[in-house]
Amino acid sequence: MPLIPSELIAEVADKMKSQWLNYIGVTLILLLFWVAVSGSLQWPQLVVGLAAAMFVTYFNRNLIISPDDRPPVRLQTIAWLVGYFFKLIIDIVKANFQVAWLVLHPKMPIEPNLVELEVNIDRPASRVLLGNSITLTPGTLTVLADDDKYLVHALTLQSGEALQHWPLIERLKQMEVDKP
Numbered sequence: 001m002p003l004i005p006s007e008l009i010a011e012v013a014d015k016m017k018s019q020w021l022n023y024i025g026v027t028l029i030l031l032l033f034w035v036a037v038s039g040s041l042q043w044p045q046l047v048v049g050l051a052a053a054m055f056v057t058y059f060n061r062n063l064i065i066s067p068d069d070r071p072p073v074r075l076q077t078i079a080w081l082v083g084y085f086f087k088l089i090i091d092i093v094k095a096n097f098q099v100a101w102l103v104l105h106p107k108m109p110i111e112p113n114l115v116e117l118e119v120n121i122d123r124p125a126s127r128v129l130l131g132n133s134i135t136l137t138p139g140t141l142t143v144l145a146d147d148d149k150y151l152v153h154a155l156t157l158q159s160g161e162a163l164q165h166w167p168l169i170e171r172l173k174q175m176e177v178d179k180p
Helices: 006-038 043-059 075-104 124-136 157-163 167-177
Strands: 113-118 140-146 149-154
Touching: 006 043, 075 124, 075 167, 113 157, 124 140, 124 149, 124 167, 140 157, 149 157
Parallel strands: none
Antiparallel strands: 113 149, 140 149
């Protein structure tokens, strides 16, 4: 019977430890969300919240992003995400006013179109973040996301063209460059 090399055992052990830490982290985040929503720190609510968090984490274990596919959890990454979401909120507010102006305009000058975007982003989590950011912004909708290619429905030609040079895409690319 062949012996298993100790390097392989160590690699598998590290991967299992990483997965368990990932599961525990997701469970704790869900538990914190439970506490925030329930507004109670009494032990029966905490037990039910922990059970629900563990249940959701277990049944969605194949959907959890592995540590290799997401940015590392560091203070720099958290600060970067806060800045990203702040910029996204500003863009959402601006787009809300633009869409409101289009809808309230007597001639309703909309020109629906499909825009193809090709971005060079490696991490799946960053790709999902980009697709959701586009969809959250009023007047644009991610219709298809396939690796680095996105098909986006835009309400006007101008918003479709502006998407080609959207600053948030550049922020995501910068995060890819800054990865350790």
